């Protein structure tokens with residue numbers, strides 16, 4: 001038996017079908033929130049090359065055109081970046097929920113806006129400080145910054161971590177925090193706000209009998225799983241455990257299977 005606060009491992013999706021069907025059956029509409037990298041798009045070495053699989057792009061388009069379904073992409077990428085990478089959704093959240101585009105409007109978290117100049121400075125200093133590390137890349141996302149070390153020789157990774165921590169301390173002091181991701185260090189304002197908060201804001205606009213589904217692959221998706229579970233459904237992509245999501249699939253290809261099912265059979269279950 002695990003410690004009381006340890007979430008149980010997500011179950012393979014096949015074992016969750018009765019619950020998935022029941023969740024949709026009880027609902028009048030569905031809100032589908034999707035992470036981007038590692039969920040719709042396979043992880044690749046160069047972040048500029050990330051593209052959704054063809055089947056995921058098609059499935060998202062189908063869902064976006066389906067009455068009773070709202071689609072949202074909730075990404076760690078900058079809003080303008082992720083919006084260029086996947087078509088269809090009516091809602092996009094970028095920078096882990098710090099910016100939100102819906103109904104023709106873009107809203108930015110006020111604290112993040114105040115720290116934008118500091119992030120700009122930070123990324124400029126990091127670029128210089130990390131320039132000599134082979135294949136290290138700084139992604140300036142305006143409200144947050146990301147240091148990529150996927151392609152960095154493993155012997156140099158501790159150096160990347162040390163330099164990043166030193167620069168964040170000297171440029172940001174207590175105002176910035178570093179959080180982990182997949183072969184990246186994410187730097188943003190020290191703020192209790194994440195993808196889960198963005199999903200809560202998005203869901204608040206939906207009818208009360210909406211089934212909320214969130215699919216994601218990374219540690220930053222956990223706050224969104226906590227928001228949707230247990231009334232809605234969290235699906236974690238990949239075998240990383242533990243997770244608050246109740247279901248698990250292995251890859252973006254499985255995500256496409258699920259989204260295709262949702263767009264055909266799933267929506268017919270709506271009340």
Ligand SMILES: O=P(O)(O)OC[C@H]1O[C@H](O[C@H]2O[C@H](CO)[C@@H](O)[C@H](O)[C@H]2O)[C@H](O)[C@@H](O)[C@@H]1O
Nearest residue numbers: 036037043044045047075076077150182183184
């Ligand atoms: O919340 P997400 O949409 O999943 O975004 C999280 C981060 O994804 C990107 O980095 C990750 O994907 C890259 C491309 O596959 C990969 O090279 C990198 O190692 C991964 O961590 C993106 O570049 C970041 O800005 C996002 O925060």
